[in-house]
Amino acid sequence: MAKYESLQNYLAARPEQMSRVTMSFDEVEALVGSLPPSARDHRAWWANDSKVQAQAWRAAGWRVESVDQRAGRVVFTRSIVGDSHPIARNPRPSRAVPAPQSIMVSTSSVEDGMPEARAQAMLVTYLVGQGWRIQRVADTTTKEQGIDVLATRGDRTLAVEVKGYPGRRYSDPRRAGETKPTAPATQARHWYAQAILKAML
Known part of the structure; x- marks a missing residue:
């Protein structure tokens, strides 16, 4: 997941009141480097499954809501709708997290x-x-x-x-x-x- 860790950190750092993030593919690439061709050609690359890139946004508490591959744009939403405890909101806390x-x-x-x-x-x-x-x-x-x-x-x-x-x-x-x-x-x-x-x- 190292390649996509910066995307995970970016999403995890979004303010709690933010429930949706729209990013261009160029903005994603600015964080993680070049995306593979399949990211631009196949919707399945953006599936919320166990692939390495999906693990990054899901570990941050987000999921892909939609992808417009012609426009080169992806929309992320909080993965637990209406919940105040998204996954790994802050992936590197400065103090120990309570058990x-x-x-x-x-x-x-x-x-x-x-x-x-x-x-x-x-x-x-x-x-x-x-x-x-x-x-x-x-x-x-x-x-x-x-x-x-x-x-x-x-x-x-x-x-x-x-x-x-x-x-x-x-x-x-x-x-x-x-x-x-x-x-x-x-x-x-x-x-x-x-x-x-x-x-x-």
């Missing part, structure tokens, strides 16, 4: 739960603050398969399965206002059991 347990407490967590994307974002922020290099961040909104967070520090590699905590209501807008029949604690036990099984396997 995830201390920043996951929220007055809205009982009703709204802890969405997996938010848990993943806070984890990545913490790891970056502790000197880990993020190699991969899975797109939880599309239920992307594979390791949720892959990070390295020195000769150590960390592979993380991320689980959120369910809320009492459905996140699906079509079922907004409905209360889930299963208690959040029961549902959470199933999720965590899956994570433990995956770790054992």
Whole structure:
């Protein structure tokens, strides 16, 4: 991800109130050097997947919303819409970032739960603050398969399965206002059991 680290740092440094950034390909190249021809020819190059360039903007808490390859322009948006905890907002904090347990407490967590994307974002922020290099961040909104967070520090590699905590209501807008029949604690036990099984396997 070294080639695109300056893009990651640029996006991570955008003010919190900024939810969208439009950049020309020339502006991106001013940060990272020459883009490969596929960036100008194929929309898939800008996909929010596990490719090295996507890892850079996703680790900064952003995603590609749209690309106009004829105009040579890309639009980035905050990856967690309406959330105040984007991934790695400041990739190199000057002080240690609090452990995830201390920043996951929220007055809205009982009703709204802890969405997996938010848990993943806070984890990545913490790891970056502790000197880990993020190699991969899975797109939880599309239920992307594979390791949720892959990070390295020195000769150590960390592979993380991320689980959120369910809320009492459905996140699906079509079922907004409905209360889930299963208690959040029961549902959470199933999720965590899956994570433990995956770790054992």
